[in-house]
Amino acid sequence: MIAEExxxxARDSTDLPxxxxVFPLLRQKVILGIVGWALGMLLGLGLCGMVAPIVIPFNYEHGLFSAIFATILLGSFxxxxxxxxxxxxxxxxxxxxxxxxxxxxTPEDFVQQAGKKITHVPLINIRYVTARGMPPPAHSEEDKQTPSITKHAASQTQGRGLAPAVIRLSRRRLRAPTSLAFLDTRTAKEVVLVNDMAHGDPAAIGTVLKQYAASVQ
Structure with a gap:
């Protein structure tokens, strides 16, 4: 099946095999992110505007160290x-x-669309799925008694229904990583899937992808 199909x-939730x-864009997380970045923009540019009249030209007229300090400070803001x-x-x-x-x-393919860019990689060509971020903490006794992801997925494979269950388990076991990537063996290049939480927990997405890829390899 081609990527467009x-x-x-996948967009038609009534006809999901x-x-x-499916991991759609989580609008609420993106909106919260936009608010945070807006505050960061106001803070950075505001501080730059406040500090610039203080250090210019004074710091640049009183030695190299003062000039370097002012440049680094303004550059950071x-x-x-x-x-x-x-x-x-x-x-x-x-x-x-x-x-x-x-x-x-899907049981055979990984497909991602980000705007006009579409990434389509057969699962058989996916290796080294890696969630970068904080390492998982030591498993508790309760975690050890929890059924494995593999067993859970085997019993529940109804499209979107799998994702929430995996996400709940992942949240208990992992500290959220910041990005997710894998190696495409066709090109020997790294493919970066996500670098934030806009599609959900990268660890949860990675868990599902690892499991599906392992099932066909």
Whole structure:
């Protein structure tokens, strides 16, 4: 099945084949992110605007050290302000194109659409699924008694229904990582799936992807 067909069926929640898992864009998380980046932009640019009249030209007329200090300080504020503004604009774009921001895992394929970019990788070509971030804490006795993800998935493979259950288990076992990536063996290149929580917990997505990939390899 080609990527466009997979994406079309994934968007139609009434016609989702068994075994498909869909991670749509979580609008609420993106909106909260936009608010946070807006505050970061205001803070960074505001501090830069407040400090600039104090250090310019005074610090640049009183030696190299003072000039370097002022430059680093202003550069840091500008970086925070402009970086937050850029990320905020990117999130606004993602929110406007929410229907084109989706991750789909089928028993045979991985498909992701991010705007106009579509990534389609057969599961047989996926290796080294890695969630980067905080390492998992030691398992408690309660965790050891919890059924494995593999057993759970075998008993529940009804598309979107799998995702919430895996996410709940993942939240108990893992500290949220910041990104998720894998190696595409066709090109020997790394494919970065997500770098935030806009589609849910990267660890949960990685758990599902690892399991599905292992089942065909």
């Amino acid at each position: 997979i994406l079309a069926r 068994a075994g498909w898992v 500008l970086f925070i302000g402009l970086g937050s503004a850029w990320t905020m604009i990117s999130d606004i774009y993602r929110l406007k194109t929410a229907s084109q921001q989706i991750i789909v895992i």
